[in-house]
Amino acid sequence: MTTKTLALTDALSNLVRFELLPDNRHDTVSVAPLIEGVDFGGLLADKAFDNNWAIDDLNERGALICISQRPQRKYPLGIGLELYKARHLIENFSTK
Numbered sequence: 001m002t003t004k005t006l007a008l009t010d011a012l013s014n015l016v017r018f019e020l021l022p023d024n025r026h027d028t029v030s031v032a033p034l035i036e037g038v039d040f041g042g043l044l045a046d047k048a049f050d051n052n053w054a055i056d057d058l059n060e061r062g063a064l065i066c067i068s069q070r071p072q073r074k075y076p077l078g079i080g081l082e083l084y085k086a087r088h089l090i091e092n093f094s095t096k
Helices: 025-035 052-061 081-094
Strands: 003-009 016-023 042-045 062-069
Touching: 003 025, 016 025, 025 052, 042 081, 052 062, 062 081
Parallel strands: 042 062
Antiparallel strands: 003 016
């Protein structure tokens, strides 16, 4: 059996919180517990975070949203591509 890790880091790729999932579970189920109760001004994330309830939650927080979007999104969100390049920081976390 394999597992997946969903991690939330700060801007310097320091771990804030993580969730472990069985490999057969979709990442989206861990998004809510991962961001619940955490204050932040913006979120750079991959497609696991591209769902309407997460976007609505981030908008309510007034957070900057920079999320890679699923191709089936009917109304694409505007994201800053230059800012999105910084998403590699979460990947850097896993190499520490």
